[in-house]
Amino acid sequence: MACYGKCIETVIKQLDQFKPERDNPEQFLEAVSTSLQALSPRKRAFVVEVLSGCLEYRGLLSTVVDAFYARDGRLCLRADYSLFEVICYLAAFQLEELGFRLFADIVRSQPPCKMCKFLGFLFNPLNLGSWIKDEWSLVYETACVTQNWIDPLKRWQPEVQELIAQLQGVLTDQSPPSKTKAKVTEPKEFNLTAPRPRAIPVPEPVPMGAKTRPVPRSTYQPPREQQLLEMTRKYNRWKAEELLLQANIKEMRCAVPRSRREPPEQDPKTKLRPRDPPPILKIPKLTFYRPSNTPVKLNTAAVLREAALYQRQVEKELQRVDMLVDGAGDFSEFLEWQKKMQAKDREEQLVAGECRRLQGKLSREEAVLARTQVALQRKQQAEQQKEEELMQQRAERRLQEEKSVKELVEQVMETQKNVRAAQTKLLKGRQQIVQEVMEESRELLQRSAEAAKEEQRRRCELTAHLRALETQPTRKSKLVDLTQTAGYGLEGEMSVVELRERLALLKETQRLKEEEKRDQILRGKRAKSQELQNAVERIALCRAANGRSAALRWEEKKAQSATAGAPSQDERVLELQRRIREKAAQRRGQETQLHVSAPQAMRPKPLAQLEARRGLELEQSRERRLRALLQGGTASGPARRLGAA
Template identity: 30%
Template sequence: MKPAALIAAVEQLYNDFNPSVETLDSYISDTLGDCDSPSADPDKIFMKQVLYSCLRYRPGLKAFLKHFFYDNAGSTVRADYNMYMIMLTLALFRIEELGVDMFSKFAFAQEPMKMCKFLTYIFDTSPTSPIMCTVKQEWCKHYDVRFVEDTLISRIRDLTPAMEELCEKLATMAQGIVAAAEEKKAKAGITKLAKKKLTVPNPPNITKPRPRKVPEPMKITNDVKVGAEPHYLDRTSLSEIEDTKLARLAETRSETKKKYETAKEQPFKFHKSLRDNMDEVRREVEEKRNSELKFDMSHRKPLPDFRRFNATVKMNAAAILREDSLFKKKQAEEAKLIKDYEEELRDSTEFYRWRGEMESHDHVMKMEQVASKRMQAEASSRNARDAKERQLVDNKAVADLIKEEGELITKQRKMEVEATIMVNKQLVKEIREVEEKAPRKAESLVFQSRQAIRVSQNAKLKEAWERKLEEDEIEKGRKKDKIMRLRTHIVHKPEVKVFDPTTSAGLGLLDEMSLVEMEERLQINKEREKADEIEKRRGIVAERTLKQAQLSQRIDNIKRIREAAKTANREAREQKKVRNKKMKEIETSKLQVSQVALAEKLMREREEKKADMAALMDEEERRKKNQMFQGAATHQVEETHYDQLLLGAERQAKVKQERAQKAALIYEETKKTARKVVEAEAKTRKLEKAKLYKAKDEEIKEKRHDLLIKQKASVAHKKYNFAVTRTKEQEIKAKMIDRNVYAQSINDMSLTLAKTAKARRTKNNVVSMLTS
């Protein structure tokens, strides 16, 4: 296949691939067939490798193409997106395998102008180029910085000289194509018609006129004549100008002062204003005023005491109705209690009193239980300490057993792993033998079944299509016949009707009436509605007055209820305070009694323990005396010797422990100092890194701003070129019309006929839809 056909085939493969439906490997095997065997088609292998590269490097390719289309919006077409992606893959990731010569063939197979602009954009390695600024930043978001610098940017720099030569060749080709297109446009699209050869007369041999002498063109000079420098600047200097300025200022000040001194109206001179202690008097007055100020107070005025007067609360209708409803609900509950007492002859007050006594009794029992639990917790803590010591001994024995079992389990597991590795190796060997033969057989069977399905489906589609064409012809003839029958029945008859307002339509309806009767009835209905409206207004006013009276009555009732509730609540609060005080005193006394009992118990246990220890000591002394009397002095001397040895070992261990503690303290201090140094260095590096990033960000912002300015200038230049081109095209079109007026008239007539035929066809379609 040729390079252009290969690029088009890869583009079609990329467009048809849908990753949500099938995997890439299955898509390649279904579309291209065998691409892995040594006898596979090289073109298919090339298409497979390019497609794999496009999908693998898709994020980086999309990042580049986003900036490329943004920077060249006026000279690129969005339909060439996939073509640019394939060429970018070949230029960046497959150029080493293809070589520059083979890549040039693929570039020459596309449009020269597009490829020239595309390659110039890629291999522009200047510091302000997009590939070194914005595109590089986008690549660093998707790939490692080292890969971008050492692989992509380095490869672009190495290929820049060869690609510049290729761009020059493409630019030369593009200029030739553009020149041919401009030449074709200059002819204004007028085709040369074959004409009959005309008779060419031979002119007589007449004396030729002498050419007129053309005068030489007048020379226009572009020189700018400047006169000599003026000499008045040499008459003065800066110092003289400054002296003149100061003299003029002093003269103006003296004239102004003299004007006010010689004026008729002079300011009145007070006697006190002549005193020298004016500043002291002013300072004393200000201090006196400042002493009366109270800016340091938390409040300028004392806060009001809201307990001396009640706050004014304005109640709306909703609040009044809500409180009245609560009062009625409470009344209903009390009435229900009275009714229950009358019917059942049983008062629930005794029950509530009994429940309160039981609750207080339960509270007392709960406190006693808390005290007993506290004592039990103390005893259980002592038992827990003894159990912990026993548990430590048992745990040590269990740990030794677990270690032995662990060593045995480790050995067994190691043997199992070795056996599993041997089985897996054998299994891998068998699977590889199957993989080399089974896929090829399965592929051939699938390909044959698909071929048979395709042949049967094509035959069915062909039969269905022929049947559909026959049905369409029959339906078309039926609709045409129906339209012709409908057109034969269309007849327009003129009708003239005269309107009489005093008579009805005469259709025989139940409510049929004339216009005059309808107006009279409307007038009667309006008067009836007006009377109903007045009556309704009266009812609304009466109802509103009744509601207002009911609200007033409810407000009075609410005030009376509130006063009663206030008195009852005050009495209940006082009773509750007294009751709580008594309960607190009882609980305090019980707590003191329990604390005294607990202290006595603990003291008794301590005395018993001391007595036991004293008895043991006496028994030990008695035993030692008996041994001494019985001739056990030698044994006593040995015990004393061993005791001294143990005390010496204890002293030695204590000295070692103190040395180890000192060494540990020194190590911790050294470690803390080293950690502080490391943290300080890390902080310094962080600050330097932040400064570096800030400088880089500012540099990027400046470059981005410059790039934006260049882009705006480029867009403005493109707009200007577009406007100039459009003006030229309009001029060329006008010239075409002036040169061939007859062709333009024929063109206008053809357009008119086409529009008329389109309107007629639309009308026929609408009629056919209505009839069907």
């Protein structure tokens, strides 16, 4: 027993000396085997084998020992870490080869209190079947861990429990050493004089600072001018939107069918006689708040582009005036005829649009009728297909279950046959891998030794070369004359002083050129800014003239749309409406017969969404049309704009 205890102590001592970040396991084992020449061959082989196993399975052993220290071994010393690793290795990997009797002798050679705690923790079936198995399965395969390590530990559990009971009996038999009671020192109080009570210090007067002024209420409130500005802005926006909406309604009233709209209201004051001149429509004055007269800042490209546009319009208008002076004809009669034809085409377009809308509605009613007829047929076909699919799925499921049972039985039989062959193959593969690793490690050691010798020789040569260089004499100071040339015989060779003077003259000439260029750029910028300012003034005049002419044209358009009558009903429209009513009545009767549900037949929610979307698109199209009319009016007719200006 003492022999095993010494061997275990040797293994623990060598494990404590091993550092993974510094030592190589193969080199460390070779050094240990050479240092243990004094021991017998049997003991040396045992120590080397246990030490190599602990180094190989260091990750698995450290997992178990760390968990032991965290749970049951909180009172154990960290110096016994290597002891617990050795016992864990012998129990998990060498218990079958050593035999339980030899293992029990090794355990008895160690302190019984530590062995009781650690063996009880290691051979606990709950720990073996749960977290130890899971942690080891992260490194090796689960089947290998269960078959080679977990199951043998569970089989040796009854014998280990008897060993733990024997160790506990040894602990109880050891009588604790008798302790003699030492004489306890009895403390006595010191006979000290009572201190005088401290005098209460007079409080210092609190300095009274100057009273601060309260924060004015205007700090947390917006200024009154800003509130007035916001109110005025909202009122102006609301007024402009109302005017725009009224103009859109009056302009687009012709797009609504006659049956859906009311006759236009006519004010007796606005009725026109044939010979009376057109009335002047007064636009209500809007109060706009102008905080400052700062003009809108335009880009240079925008200013030049707009100025060029107005210049082309003026040139075109001058050409037209020259042609009229030369005797060209007037296009007023042609323009009146063109307006009449456009009004007629507009009425035809409205009638055609109403016909298309009614045809779409009629096609929808016909589609709903066809859908109600097909719904019942599809329902019956779907029920038949579902029944056939269910029967087919049941048959397929039965066939798959039978096939899976047969395959499972065949797999079980094959695995039982191939277990022993796989074990022998695995052992041979491991032995071959170990031999290859040992050979590679020897080659690496030889290469590293040769490389170290070569590095040492190179360092010695470099050191000798550096020392030889240090022994050579050096000149510490050198006289330089900046006024003399180097004397290399080159063209234009000069001294350093002359070179500096020429560089200074060159910098001065360059500075003068830069100043002259800068003045020239500033003069060009001033001229360009003056041209841009003149162009901006011309643009402002042209914009004012275009705005006045556009307002006049818009008022004329508004008056024409107000006085225009509703388009007359067409026979095609009446016929389509009659057919739609007949189809709707037929559809309602067929739905009551087929008992089709309301969401499938009527679908009120999508229709409501479509109606809302159509209304929104109609409003957007009206706004786009009004903007196009205004822009078209501003882009054409330069003669009338100049006359209005």
